[in-house]
Amino acid sequence: MMDAVAPASDARPDLAAIAADASGERAVGRPSVYVYEAPVRICHWVNAFSIIVLMVTGYLIGTPLPTVAGEASDNFVMGYIRFAHFAAGQVLAVFFLTRILWAFVGNHHSRQIFYIPFHRKQFWKEVLHEIRWYAFLEREPKMHVGHNPLAQTAMFTGFTLFVAFMIVTGFALYSEGQGIDSWQHKLFGWVFAIWPNSQDVHTWHHLGMWALVVFVMVHIYTAIREDIMSRQSIISSMISGERQFRD
Amino acid sequence: MGAATETFYSVIRRQGITRRCFHKFCSLTATSLGLGPLAASRIANALETKPRVPVIWMHGLECTCCSESFIRSAHPLVKDAVLSMISLDYDDTIMAAAGHQAEAILEETRAKHKGQYILAVEGNPPLNEGGMFCIDGGKPFVEKLKMMAEDAMAIIAWGACASWGCVQAAKPNPTQATPIDKVITNKPIIKVPGCPPIAEVMTGVVTFITTFGKLPELDRQGRPKMFYSQRIHDKCYRRPHFDAGQFVEEWDDEAARKGYCLYKMGCKGPTTYNACSTVRWNGGVSFPIQSGHGCIGCSEDGFWDKGSFYDRLTNIKQFGIEKNADQIGMVAAGAVGAAVAVHAAVTAVKRLATKREDADHNS
Amino acid sequence: MAGTRRRASALPPPAAARCLAGAGAAARDHGIIAGKWPHSLAFQPGGTTRAIDLGERIRLLSITTAFRGFLERIVFADSLENVLAIATADELDGWRDGRGGDFAHFLRLADSLALTGLGRGTGPMMSYGAYHGVDGELFPRGLFSQRAIVEPLPLTQITEDVSHAWMRDSFADPAHSSTVPDPDKPAAYSWCKAPRLSGQPIEVGAIARQTVAGQALITDLVARDGTNVRSRVIARLIETARIALAMEQWTRALRLSEPFCDKSRELPDGSYVGLVEAARGSLGHWMAVRDGKIERYQIIAPTTWNFSPRDSFDVGGPLEQALVGTDVGDAGPRAVAIQHIVRSFDPCMACTAH
Ligand code: HEM
Ligand code: HEM
Ligand code: SF4
Ligand code: SF4
Numbered sequence: 001m002m003d004a005v006a007p008a009s010d011a012r013p014d015l016a017a018i019a020a021d022a023s024g025e026r027a028v029g030r031p032s033v034y035v036y037e038a039p040v041r042i043c044h045w046v047n048a049f050s051i052i053v054l055m056v057t058g059y060l061i062g063t064p065l066p067t068v069a070g071e072a073s074d075n076f077v078m079g080y081i082r083f084a085h086f087a088a089g090q091v092l093a094v095f096f097l098t099r100i101l102w103a104f105v106g107n108h109h110s111r112q113i114f115y116i117p118f119h120r121k122q123f124w125k126e127v128l129h130e131i132r133w134y135a136f137l138e139r140e141p142k143m144h145v146g147h148n149p150l151a152q153t154a155m156f157t158g159f160t161l162f163v164a165f166m167i168v169t170g171f172a173l174y175s176e177g178q179g180i181d182s183w184q185h186k187l188f189g190w191v192f193a194i195w196p197n198s199q200d201v202h203t204w205h206h207l208g209m210w211a212l213v214v215f216v217m218v219h220i221y222t223a224i225r226e227d228i229m230s231r232q233s234i235i236s237s238m239i240s241g242e243r244q245f246r247d
Numbered sequence: 248m249g250a251a252t253e254t255f256y257s258v259i260r261r262q263g264i265t266r267r268c269f270h271k272f273c274s275l276t277a278t279s280l281g282l283g284p285l286a287a288s289r290i291a292n293a294l295e296t297k298p299r300v301p302v303i304w305m306h307g308l309e310c311t312c313c314s315e316s317f318i319r320s321a322h323p324l325v326k327d328a329v330l331s332m333i334s335l336d337y338d339d340t341i342m343a344a345a346g347h348q349a350e351a352i353l354e355e356t357r358a359k360h361k362g363q364y365i366l367a368v369e370g371n372p373p374l375n376e377g378g379m380f381c382i383d384g385g386k387p388f389v390e391k392l393k394m395m396a397e398d399a400m401a402i403i404a405w406g407a408c409a410s411w412g413c414v415q416a417a418k419p420n421p422t423q424a425t426p427i428d429k430v431i432t433n434k435p436i437i438k439v440p441g442c443p444p445i446a447e448v449m450t451g452v453v454t455f456i457t458t459f460g461k462l463p464e465l466d467r468q469g470r471p472k473m474f475y476s477q478r479i480h481d482k483c484y485r486r487p488h489f490d491a492g493q494f495v496e497e498w499d500d501e502a503a504r505k506g507y508c509l510y511k512m513g514c515k516g517p518t519t520y521n522a523c524s525t526v527r528w529n530g531g532v533s534f535p536i537q538s539g540h541g542c543i544g545c546s547e548d549g550f551w552d553k554g555s556f557y558d559r560l561t562n563i564k565q566f567g568i569e570k571n572a573d574q575i576g577m578v579a580a581g582a583v584g585a586a587v588a589v590h591a592a593v594t595a596v597k598r599l600a601t602k603r604e605d606a607d608h609n610s
Numbered sequence: 611m612a613g614t615r616r617r618a619s620a621l622p623p624p625a626a627a628r629c630l631a632g633a634g635a636a637a638r639d640h641g642i643i644a645g646k647w648p649h650s651l652a653f654q655p656g657g658t659t660r661a662i663d664l665g666e667r668i669r670l671l672s673i674t675t676a677f678r679g680f681l682e683r684i685v686f687a688d689s690l691e692n693v694l695a696i697a698t699a700d701e702l703d704g705w706r707d708g709r710g711g712d713f714a715h716f717l718r719l720a721d722s723l724a725l726t727g728l729g730r731g732t733g734p735m736m737s738y739g740a741y742h743g744v745d746g747e748l749f750p751r752g753l754f755s756q757r758a759i760v761e762p763l764p765l766t767q768i769t770e771d772v773s774h775a776w777m778r779d780s781f782a783d784p785a786h787s788s789t790v791p792d793p794d795k796p797a798a799y800s801w802c803k804a805p806r807l808s809g810q811p812i813e814v815g816a817i818a819r820q821t822v823a824g825q826a827l828i829t830d831l832v833a834r835d836g837t838n839v840r841s842r843v844i845a846r847l848i849e850t851a852r853i854a855l856a857m858e859q860w861t862r863a864l865r866l867s868e869p870f871c872d873k874s875r876e877l878p879d880g881s882y883v884g885l886v887e888a889a890r891g892s893l894g895h896w897m898a899v900r901d902g903k904i905e906r907y908q909i910i911a912p913t914t915w916n917f918s919p920r921d922s923f924d925v926g927g928p929l930e931q932a933l934v935g936t937d938v939g940d941a942g943p944r945a946v947a948i949q950h951i952v953r954s955f956d957p958c959m960a961c962t963a964h
Contacts, residue, residue: 062560062573064511067502069493077492134590136597176518180466180476189467196411196468196548198518203561205571210576214583221587225594312648319637319647345949379793442649498654499871504661529641532669538652539659540643545649556651 015180021236035109043078043099044238050092051163051212054160058209062202112147113155123149151222158215162208169205173198252513255332255457256295262331263381264338269294276454279447280463281473294332294460300457301356301364303395304338307388307417308381309370310399312443313406314340319529332457333365339383352385353391366399367458368392370408372430373415373422382485389430401435401462402427403452407545410438410470417551418564428469437462438469440521442545447526450476468548470520473565479542482524485509495539513557514541521546626872634639635677639857642666642673644963662864674857681854687711697826699834702844713847720840729932731837734810735818736763738894741856749887750855752822753807757831760822764808765885770896770910771804773797773922780843784908785881800825800919802962804927805910813837813928814891814915815956819846825852837932839954877902881963888912890956913962916955929955 024207036044036226059083068075103111117123130150132138142148147155171189175184176198233244256352259269273294274287303313335342337352344352356364370388378387394401404427405412415424417435428436439452452471455463463471480486488494489508496502496511508514516524519542523534535542541557544550554562560571569576637647643660644650652660663671678690686693687710696702706717720726739751752760769782776798778790789803804811812818817837820828827848831841877899884895891912898905918927927933929952938945 005259059573064494065492067494067496067507072487072491072493075491075493079490079492081492082490087534139601158390176478177481179481180472193467197544197550197553199515199544199553199561202518203563206560206572207563207576210572210579213576213580217580217583217587221591225591229594229598315648319633328745346944349942498659498873499657499661499869503659523646528646529637531636532641533645535645535651538650539661540645540651540654543651 009209013038029210031048035101035107035237035243037106039098039102040106040110041238042243043102046095047092047099047163050088050095051216053088054085054092054166055209057081057088061085062206066225089167089170089174092163093171096163096167109147113160116153116156126150127153133162154215154218158212158219162211162215166205166208166212169201169208172201173205253299253334254295254297255299258299258331276451276458279451280455288344290454290458293460297303297458297460299332299334300460301336301360302333302367302453303336303353303356303364303399304367304369305388305392305395306340306383307368307370307372307392307408309406309408309413310424311340311369313369313408313449314338316443316446317405317449318446320450336364345565353395357395361398363400364398365401365403366395366434367403367405367453368409368427369405371412371416371424371426373424374430375421375423380424392427392430396431396434398432401437401456402431402438403456404428404438404440405449406444407440407442407550410440410546411548411550413442413571414551430507435462436469437465437471440470440546441548442473444546445474445522445526446530447531448522474522474526475520475546477520477522477525479519479521479524479536480514483508483516484524485536498539506539508534509539509541511559512541513555513559515544515547515556516542519544519547635673635680637672639670639677644672654803654871655874655877656873657869659871661870662866664866666679667864667866670861671858673863674854678854678858680725681851683711685711685847686713686851689853693851694848698830699827702827716843716847717840720843723950725840725843725950726835726838728839728936728947729837729842729954730835731813731928731932733928733931734807735812735813735821735837736807736892737814737819737822738763738885738887738892740819743860748852749819749823753812753834754818754821756810760824767808767884768910769806769809771806771921773804774919775800775803777801777803784894784910785883785898787908788906798919799858800917800918802914802919803910804918804921805915806918806921809921809923811894811918811921811925811927811931812915814912815842816846816849816889817842818870818891819887820845820849839950842954842956890958891915911962913957913959915957917957917962928954929957 021246061078064081068077071107099110100114103114126142126149129138129142130148133142134150144151168188169191172182172188175182175188178184180189191201192198195204223234223238227236233242254268255379260266261486270287270291274284276290277287280286292309332485333416336356337349339349340463342349350449361396371385372378372389372392374389378389382389404410408415408424409427412420412424415422416426419491428438437452437456439449441448443540448471451474452463457469463473466472466475480489483489485506485508488506489510493505493507494511497508498512510517514536516536524536525541527534527537543556544553552564554560554569558571562569562571563575633806640647640650643658643662644652645660652658682689688705693713694704696705702717706714731758734756735754737749737751739747739749741748751763753763755761768784768960770784770787771782772779774797776790776791776793776795778788778795780790781787784805791801792798807811817828817832821832825845825848828845831844835841875917879900879902880898882895882897882899884897886893888911892910892915893912895908896906896908896910898907920926920930932951932955936945936947936951938947
């Protein structure tokens with residue numbers, strides 16, 4: 001299991017050979033690996049786009065724009081904002097589901113963001129290593145084909161859990177407008193058993209947005225930073241799917 | 248007493264109400280409950296043959312606004328009928344009997360109509376200090392409630408107090424005021440929340456239970472679906488202004504005169520299930536939003552503990568200081584943004600240093 | 611007495627239902643102005659959230675007219691103007707004879723039950739003043755003193771005494787006092803505090819308001835027999851007639867284009883006193899604001915004045931004094947006479963822990 005070897009300080013190691021992801025899978029001796037399959041990439045960018053739209057429109061639902069003048073029938077500002085939110089919400093839900101389904105058929109990396117291997121000591125060791133790397137305590141980063149273990153942990157909580165939470169609470173809120181006989185209410189009405197007053201659901205949904213904002217900020221920062229710092233491509237991998245190892 | 252064995256029909260006939268009038272009432276009732284024309288004859292049949300249902304109406308910690316609302320039900324026919332339809336054997340606020348004479352009625356009803364009477368509860372019992380914050384007839388109210396619930400057919404929890412706890416249960420709830428369904432767990436309970444509930448909703452619920460001898464269909468939270476399945480916002484007449492993005496920003500501004508949406512004034516219509524925007528109040532003349540004031544969500548759980556009635560975003564108290572989601576979120580995002588910036592700066596410096604080191608090393 | 615049972619049995623109808631219909635009409639008025647009753651939301655510091663428009667004024671007028679019709683047909687069986695023209699007790703007796711309606715019926719009943727002799731009160735009465743308009747108050751502020759004249763109200767002389775209440779000792783001044791229960795206090799027998807004005811118990815309510823306002827009939831009744839079960843009920847009915855008329859005038863006088871909310875009314879830090887006449891009598895709120903939040907709040911409600919227990923000088927409140935000497939016959943504490951007296955004060959006893 002233990003394949004990730006710390007690079008020896010004196011000799012130049014066979015980088016590609018030791019590059020391993022968090023599950024310890026050895027990347028075969030190629031300078032470039034196909035990590036992110038097309039569906040993963042499509043889902044990523046569709047979801048990223050939806051989330052940005054959802055954040056902007058969601059914020060405006062909570063704090064609407066200044067009043068518009070004229071007849072009510074000539075304007076539909078709030079209506080469009082909410083429509084955009086709900087449309088983006090449905091898109092996100094569909095592509096999130098697709099992404100989950102792909103985890104069953106796709107390659108090993110496509111499964112990473114849906115679990116944390118809690119039981120594996122090695123995994124946590126590497127998480128620690130990554131933390132030390134980000135805290136400037138390690139000089140050399142390790143190489144990983146998929147997510148590094150810290151990223152996997154962050155992805156799982158920051159993306160998988162939060163987005164799932166947003167979708168569940170979002171659809172519960174949506175069901176309020178659709179009526180208690182709607183399928184949305186049948187599927188997600190249980191949320192109101194937890195928070196009988198939907199004002200609380202609004203509040204949590206709103207807080208969830210800010211959690212995602214924080215996640216996205218860190219996500220983009222680390223993506224760019226790793227791209228520069230860690231001797232493996234990040235940004236372009238998400239576009240082309242190939243991960244290059246640069247040294 | 249003893250009147251409980253009469254039928255509703257015989258009572259109103261004795262009062263000189265005509266048969267035609269009676270049928271009119273039945274179809275009116277059917278309509279107000281959202282039932283079809285067939286139901287009218289079922290209601291008529293039930294009222295002609297069934298004995299009147301005895302009702303015990305008790306008051307815990309409350310302000311009596313539910314009673315006030317109930318006795319002002321708009322349609323005179325409905326009100327007369329409801330009051331004749333049930334045999335209101337005990338209601339310590341409006342009954343003529345007082346003292347021991349009144350308390351004796353409770354025992355009598357319990358013995359004579361075991362399992363047949365309806366227990367209508369306004370207000371709730373406080374549980375702290377053995378219930379001593381609400382002493383009724385020399386006993387803690389909670390004991391009286393449990394005693395009368397024991398043999399009741401069903402329980403109506405009137406108002407926000409009995410359903411959710413209302414103001415006396417607001418944090419920190421020093422008396423531990425507790426909603427009825429947390430105290431009585433073995434009886435069917437129908438919640439009719441609101442502070443107070445709308446009179447027509449109250450009479451509608453009573454009519455349904457007395458005519459059909461069972462509770463109407465309830466939603467997940469135990470409220471009658473026919474009155475509580477839609478939000479104020481779904482049927483609000485100011486909704487076009489909401490969709491258009493036209494809001495009142497301040498009391499008495501131009502927008503307020505024009506009747507714009509009260510969302511920015513903290514209207515809780517989007518999160519409140521009640522019939523105000525359809526049934527309306529005081530004989531259907533108006534409802535809070537029509538009077539230019541946002542809905543405060545009085546029929547919702549814990550509506551006293553969600554910050555100001557005039558803020559759109561709920562205050563969150565869990566974080567020590569009172570802040571709303573945006574304030575908390577912006578602080579968090581700002582902090583993380585700053586951390587990212589610092590981290591990036593340190594990274595850049597380190598990288599430069601490493602490069603120079605590498606360069607030194609290589610040369 | 612024939613018809614009494616039918617009229618007066620609380621529930622079921624028809625008497626109660628008819629009366630509730632009248633009250634319901636009044637509530638509709640309130641509904642239009644304030645959106646909902648009970649627990650109206652439209653009232654804001656400095657005004658209301660409700661701008662009345664032309665159509666609503668017409669609806670308001672039709673409701674007030676309907677309410678007047680209810681009073682004139684069912685309650686008084688005469689026009690409100692005629693009723694308010696009755697100036698003395700003798701004229702009232704003359705008016706009553708041969709008249710239908712609930713009021714005349716009550717007057718006959720009161721005579722046959724000798725309600726004038728029941729629940730006598732001779733102490734001072736007060737009114738904080740009600741319905742402030744541009745030309746002053748409809749019901750002015752004042753104290754009807756022991757000397758049977760109306761004097762200015764010494765507002766700073768309001769105190770609270772807890773010597774016989776299950777309440778912990780605190781300041782006498784309501785602007786500083788607190789309301790903390792002390793259920794084991796030995797000398798106590800009530801949850802109600804004993805409010806005093808210049809050390810005296812005060813009767814409040816419709817009869818106090820109308821006496822202070824100098825309403826002719828009520829002044830005459832009080833001059834003859836003090837306050838009692840009969841005159842308290844009469845005062846409430848006369849007051850209802852006055853208010854019904856005033857409501858019509860107010861509705862006509864509404865200036866629809868003027869601002870309806872004075873937004874400059876902020877509450878800077880400090881102490882505040884709010885005094886109004888509520889239906890049951892004088893209601894006072896004492897409040898302190900700090901950092902934009904309510905720091906303390908103290909209420910003296912009307913029933914607290916009327917139902918006050920004894921104070922530290924062993925002087926009882928208006929109700930206690932009115933009960934003294936009541937002939938209870940064999941029924942003892944169950945005597946109907948006691949209920950007549952207690953209810954004549956129109957009490958609100960739902961909590962009475964002020
Ligand atoms: C990343 C995902 C999402 C973000 C950041 C987000 C953000 C927000 C925010 C900030 C609000 C305003 C909350 C308030 O204070 O009332 C909101 C409201 C809402 N969101 Fe989302 N949301 C997301 C996903 C979804 C999804 C998937 C749905 C489902 C269709 C959804 C449905 C709604 C609904 C129905 C409302 C209430 C709209 C209203 O009250 O008019 N949201 N969202
Ligand atoms: C500079 C731009 C970005 C780069 C280079 C980038 C890169 C990546 C990479 C490499 C992953 C790992 C995918 C996986 O293992 O499944 C990922 C996942 C993810 N990113 Fe980004 N990302 C970028 C911008 C964004 C933005 C703007 C958002 C959202 C607003 C976002 C949201 C996500 C989400 C939700 C995931 C998990 C999605 C999935 O795996 O399907 N990303 N990103
Ligand atoms: S539910 Fe709220 S409202 Fe009804 S009696 Fe209670 S305080 Fe009044
Ligand atoms: S006033 Fe309130 S209920 Fe009506 S549309 Fe606006 S937010 Fe919704």
